Amino acid sequence: MVNDETRYTRFFETLDADDIAVVGGKNASLGEMISSLKHKGIAVPDGFATTAAAYWLFVEHNDLKKPIQELIAAYRRDEIQLGEVGERIRQLFWEGKFPDVVRDAIFADYDALCRRNQTENMDVATRSSATAEDLPEASFAGQLETYLNVTGHEELERACLRCFASLFTDRAIVYREHHGFEHTEIALSVGIQKMVRSDQGSAGVMFTLDTDTGFPDSVVINAAWGLGENVVQGAVNPDQYEVYAPLLSRAEVVPIIGKHLGDKAQKMVYAGGEGGLKTMNVATTGEERAAFVLGDDEIIQLARWARIIEEHSGHAMDIEWAKDGPTGELYCVQARPETVHSQAQGGQIKSYKLNETGEVIVEGMAIGQAIASGKVIVLEGVHQIDQFEEGAILVTPMTDPDWGPILSKAGGIITEQGGRTSHAAIVSREMGIGAIVGAKDATRLMRNGQTVTISCVEGDVGRVYEGALDFESRVLDVDDVPATQTKIMMNIANPGAAMHWWQLPVQGIGLARMEYLISNMIQIHPMALVRFDEVNEADRRRIEELTVGYDDRSEYFVELVGRGIAKIAAVQYPSPVIVRLSDFKTNEYAQLIGGRGFEPVESDPMLGWRGASRYYSDDYKEGFALECRAIKRARDEIGLDNIIVMVPFCRTPDEGRRVIEVLAENGLEQGRGGLKVYVMAELPSNILQADEFARIFDGFSIGSNDLTQLTLGVSRNSERLSELFDEQNSSVKFLIRHLIEVAHQYGRPVGHCGQAPSDHPAFAEFLVEAGIDSISVNPDSVLDVIAHVVAAEERKLRDREMVRGDVNEGYSPFH
Numbered sequence: 096m097v098n099d100e101t102r103y104t105r106f107f108e109t110l111d112a113d114d115i116a117v118v119g120g121k122n123a124s125l126g127e128m129i130s131s132l133k134h135k136g137i138a139v140p141d142g143f144a145t146t147a148a149a150y151w152l153f154v155e156h157n158d159l160k161k162p163i164q165e166l167i168a169a170y171r172r173d174e175i176q177l178g179e180v181g182e183r184i185r186q187l188f189w190e191g192k193f194p195d196v197v198r199d200a201i202f203a204d205y206d207a208l209c210r211r212n213q214t215e216n217m218d219v220a221t222r223s224s225a226t227a228e229d230l231p232e233a234s235f236a237g238q239l240e241t242y243l244n245v246t247g248h249e250e251l252e253r254a255c256l257r258c259f260a261s262l263f264t265d266r267a268i269v270y271r272e273h274h275g276f277e278h279t280e281i282a283l284s285v286g287i288q289k290m291v292r293s294d295q296g297s298a299g300v301m302f303t304l305d306t307d308t309g310f311p312d313s314v315v316i317n318a319a320w321g322l323g324e325n326v327v328q329g330a331v332n333p334d335q336y337e338v339y340a341p342l343l344s345r346a347e348v349v350p351i352i353g354k355h356l357g358d359k360a361q362k363m364v365y366a367g368g369e370g371g372l373k374t375m376n377v378a379t380t381g382e383e384r385a386a387f388v389l390g391d392d393e394i395i396q397l398a399r400w401a402r403i404i405e406e407h408s409g410h411a412m413d414i415e416w417a418k419d420g421p422t423g424e425l426y427c428v429q430a431r432p433e434t435v436h437s438q439a440q441g442g443q444i445k446s447y448k449l450n451e452t453g454e455v456i457v458e459g460m461a462i463g464q465a466i467a468s469g470k471v472i473v474l475e476g477v478h479q480i481d482q483f484e485e486g487a488i489l490v491t492p493m494t495d496p497d498w499g500p501i502l503s504k505a506g507g508i509i510t511e512q513g514g515r516t517s518h519a520a521i522v523s524r525e526m527g528i529g530a531i532v533g534a535k536d537a538t539r540l541m542r543n544g545q546t547v548t549i550s551c552v553e554g555d556v557g558r559v560y561e562g563a564l565d566f567e568s569r570v571l572d573v574d575d576v577p578a579t580q581t582k583i584m585m586n587i588a589n590p591g592a593a594m595h596w597w598q599l600p601v602q603g604i605g606l607a608r609m610e611y612l613i614s615n616m617i618q619i620h621p622m623a624l625v626r627f628d629e630v631n632e633a634d635r636r637r638i639e640e641l642t643v644g645y646d647d648r649s650e651y652f653v654e655l656v657g658r659g660i661a662k663i664a665a666v667q668y669p670s671p672v673i674v675r676l677s678d679f680k681t682n683e684y685a686q687l688i689g690g691r692g693f694e695p696v697e698s699d700p701m702l703g704w705r706g707a708s709r710y711y712s713d714d715y716k717e718g719f720a721l722e723c724r725a726i727k728r729a730r731d732e733i734g735l736d737n738i739i740v741m742v743p744f745c746r747t748p749d750e751g752r753r754v755i756e757v758l759a760e761n762g763l764e765q766g767r768g769g770l771k772v773y774v775m776a777e778l779p780s781n782i783l784q785a786d787e788f789a790r791i792f793d794g795f796s797i798g799s800n801d802l803t804q805l806t807l808g809v810s811r812n813s814e815r816l817s818e819l820f821d822e823q824n825s826s827v828k829f830l831i832r833h834l835i836e837v838a839h840q841y842g843r844p845v846g847h848c849g850q851a852p853s854d855h856p857a858f859a860e861f862l863v864e865a866g867i868d869s870i871s872v873n874p875d876s877v878l879d880v881i882a883h884v885v886a887a888e889e890r891k892l893r894d895r896e897m898v899r900g901d902v903n904e905g906y907s908p909f910h
Contacts, residue, residue: 103149103200107142107288112408118144118284119224124408124430125286132407137400138426141211142219142288143204145255147226149197150282153259157191160279163263167278170268181265188260193252201255202248205287212289216247218365221254222286222429223261227276239267239283243322244290244365244373251287258285266499291428294364294374295420297388298323299333300516301397302433303340303405303412306524307463307515308594309436310666311411313352314338314398317516318388320379321362323415323428329493329510329517330376332357332460332533334388338398339665339735348734349391352662353590354654355460355555356644357514357533358384385644393418396425404430411436435524442574444598446875447552450565456541459509459534461550461557462520464595467529468563469506471545473538488549490541494519502526507549509559511537531557554589554615571878576600579884581862582869584671585877586848589615590662596874600881603670603737604663605796605871606848609677609722612659614687617652621718623689624648634689641688652721657728664735671739673773673796673846673871676722678743680705693718701810706744706775711753723761731768741773741796746780748787755791765793776845777801782834789841795834796871799849803827822851823858832865844868853880860887 110118110126117123122144129139154160163184170180193201209217223239240261242254261267262283271278291298299318304311319326319333326333337353359379366375389397397416404427405412411433417426447466472487474480477497483489485504493512494502502508502522510519513532523530529551531537541547541559548564551557584605587593589612593604613621619638623630627648630638642651664672680700685691693714697703709715730738740763745751751774755765758772765772774781774788777798781788788795799822804811806827809820821827831847838845846869852859853876862870863884872880 102146103152103197104143104145104204106204107139107144107286110144116226117146117148118286119147119226119282120431121222121224121429122284122286123224125288127407128404128427128430132403135403137403138424140289140291140426140428141208142286143208144224144287145197145201145285147282147284149200150259150284152194152197153191156194157187159187159191162187163279167268171272177265177268181263181268184263185260188263189256191256191259193255198252201251201287205248205251208287208289218244218246218290219251220286220288220290220428221245221251221258222288223258224284224286225262226282226284240264241324242373243324244294250373255285255287259283264497266497269499288428291417291419291426292421293417293419294322294362296418296423297321297420298415298417298428299326299388301401301414301416302516303401303414304433304436305337305594306435306520307461307591308597310594310597312340312665312668313594314340314401315515316389316394316397316401316416317514319357319359319362320383320388321364321376322374323417324374325361325363325376326514326516327415327518328495329513329519329532331359331361331514332512333359333514333516335514336389336394337662338394339661339668339733340398340402341668342734343395343399343402345734349395349732350661350665350734351391351394351658352665352733352735353658354387356385356387359388360384360512389418393425400425400427408432435521442572442598444571444573444596445568446571447566447568448875449548449550449552450567452560453548453564454561456547456559456561457509457531457534457537458559459531459537459557460515461553461555461591462515462523462530462532463527464552464591465507465527465529466548466550466552466566466568467507468546468548468566471541471543471547473541473543475538488547490537492538493517494522498522507531509534509537509541509549511535529557531559534559554591556615569875571599571875573598573600573878576878576881577885579881580888581867581884582846583877583881583884584673584846584848584869584871585874586871587663587874590659592874593663593666596877597666599874599877601667601670601877602869603667604672605846605869606741607660607663607672607674609656609660609675610679610683612656613652613677613679614683616655616659618688619652620684620687620690620693621652621721622693622715623687624652624721625717626693629692630689631692637688649721649724653724653728656722656725657733660725660738661729661733661735664729664738667737668735669737672735672737673739673741673848674726675741675743675775676706676710676719678706701804701812707742707746707750707754708744710742711750711757716757719757720761723758723763727762730770731762736769739771739773739794741775742792743775743798744777744801745774745788746778748784748791751788751791775801776834778805779830782830782837785834785837786841789838789843792843794844795838795846797831797834797845797847797849799827799831799847799851802830806830822849823855823861828861828865831862831867835866839866846871848872850876852876852883856883856886859883860890863887864891 107126112127114123169175245254301316305313316336317333325331335355339350342350361376415429469488473490488507489505490509508530548560582602586606645651682700685694710719771793773794774792776795848871
């Protein structure tokens with residue numbers, strides 16, 4: 096490292112992570128990547144940076160320190176408004192002149208950069224980097240300015256002046272005031288970097304953790320056509336890709352656990368002509384909007400780079416990338432520490448529960464896990480922010496850092512544009528408030544003064560409901576949770592929830608329901624996809640809308656469900672994740688798009704054509720094959736081989752054998768690649784013939800709701816007979832105990848998935864005393880159930896020791 100801080104410019108390769116005080120966090124990070132990670136294959140565009148010494152000499156040369164201090168002091172005394180103080184300070188910079196030694200150093204290095212790249216007046220990006228920026232505890236990300244497609248000495252000098260001035264944007268002033276930084280003690284460095292021609296390619300942002308939940312094993316990548324500013328600013332709804340990082344070292348799998356197609360309505364490209372406007376937005380073509388920006392190989396390459404950068408830096412990172420259109424090469428153009436989850440207090444999970452639903456006004460992408468109610472204020476642009484009221488729900492096309500002064504006052508944020516790495520998404524996480532981004536037509540469908548509830552707890556989809564709905568919140572403390580001999584697992588309905596609860600001290604997922612993925616992600620009856628020609632015209636139109644971009648409509652099902660399953664499995668990898676095959680009843684299947692033409696009308700669907708009986712039926716085998724393909728993709732192609740398949744409502748051993756055969760026909764051969772197949776123990780026949788079922792299946796999971804209704808002859812849905820429905824009935828408990836004894840004789844594990852252990856501590860104690868292997872409950876009940884199980888296990892141990900003491904001539908360890 097060069098320590099001479101009197102130098103006014105430094106090429107990136109002479110910088111490293113210790114140079115933040117010299118060139119700011121952003122530029123020091125670029126130098127660190129070039130000097131330390133280039134040999135690992137990470138490509139960073141060439142460039143140089145002005146130093147803090149150059150900034151301080153500029154300030155001194157133009158006599159700026161005193162007027163800046165006076166203007167800030169007046170602002171603090173409320174003698175001058177924020178907009179005026181920012182404008183006046185920036186004007187001082189714009190009117191300033193570079194000292195000759197600084198200007199000469201910048202031009203000399205720019206000319207050298209041109210020679211390196213064998214071109215004249217090459218186009219560069221100028222990026223602002225504050226000397227206190229991007230420390231783990233403080234980030235100025237989004238507060239400063241970047242200028243693209245800068246060419247020649249004159250434009251470069253003007254761009255550097257504008258970067259210096261951006262240290263005093265309104266948002267930067269407010270940010271430093273809020274975080275206690277002294278304005279005149281922070282210098283600004285300008286990074287001058289060869290432009291990647293992503294205007295002819297693509298660009299975006301990636302994080303080395305899940306941006307909503309902090310799950311550390313996920314790499315989240317946002318991508319759009321053209322220059323990357325649109326993604327950073329939230330001006331487009333980008334593609335989003337999620338990669339399960341621990342499997343990146345396995346060459347035989349492609350661990351992409353999420354792919355969301357954004358509409359990418361516009362792209363930023365170079366504007367023609369000398370001087371003036373250097374970039375502009377143009378509409379994307381229909382083909383561009385319908386296509387994913389990156390191929391799987393490119394997604395994996397970027398994810399691998401992200402992990403290398405994170406491992407080198409020692410903390411989670413926020414990285415900007417770009418793809419050069421002419422060459423197809425990928426580059427990292429910026430990297431900074433992630434500052435939201437890295438500052439979060441560990442050990443606590445805040446849980447929200449929506450107690451009712453209502454009319455849905457608009458939907459978008461849910462950011463975080465929160466619920467909020469409030470009055471809507473629709474603002475078309477930042478010029479209207481003085482109309483905002485504290486605690487209101489902000490609705491606007493998009494936000495950028497200029498919105499900073501009011502976002503901390505919002506009860507919730509809804510934007511029509513943007514993805515998970517957009518400005519609105521990042522700020523909402525920092526503030527701990529709910530946000531929905533990419534909510535199309537929100538400003539048209541919502542009105543000022545309207546009371547709404549925004550819900551971000553229903554998976555990846557955020558919903559805005561009419562009215563103030565009833566909800567509750569609770570904080571769970573996951574520190575110092577005692578260990579149990581009985582495995583505690585959780586029931587998960589959707590991939591987003593799995594991510595939210597990753598910190599819970601569980602040993603896998605005991606129940607992941609296939610039907611949730613079908614009804615919420617797919618919405619279409621599986622048979623309507625494979626027999627599309629048999630569907631009525633109205634349903635065909637709806638199916639065509641949902642499956643746009645898929646030449647093979649079956650692939651729509653396999654892709655979405657496969658990645659949904661994989662995302663759930665990734666959160667608990669390598670612990671077991673038990674995926675129950677679909678268990679819709681015929682009346683529920685009929686509600687799916689195109690479903691009525693494939694489902695019979697049954698007088699009692701609860702006891703009808705459901706579960707195992709469907710999988711080998713000629714009337715559903717083709718639909719079931721899609722489920723098998725989705726699971727196979729998650730296990731074999733994505734690499735989540737901790738997935739266990741579970742068969743529900745299997746009435747007889749013969750039916751079990753037929754399902755095993757159908758699974759094998761569809762590529763899910765029991766035992767191959769370690770694949771285990773469990774059966775739900777929810778029918779008395781499963782228990783009375785447990786020895787036969789144990790020879791067919793690898794394990795059992797007790798579904799006490801169905802077992803109780805079929806043992807007692809009481810419908811689980813009967814309000815009139817609800818007092819008779821009791822999982823703790825002695826007949827039900829007798830069956831459970833018998834199953835555990837027989838299954839263990841055959842070396843088969845037995846789990847329980849249901850709410851009873853959390854509702855009834857005595858039932859949890861019974862399961863432990865009976866020797867259950869695992870108990871799986873809803874996430875918000877996990878800690879309560881662990882407490883019940885610990886008490887039961889301690890009591891069981893005491894009882895055993897007392898019995899042992901009686902046998903050993905009355906000796907007791909408690910004496």
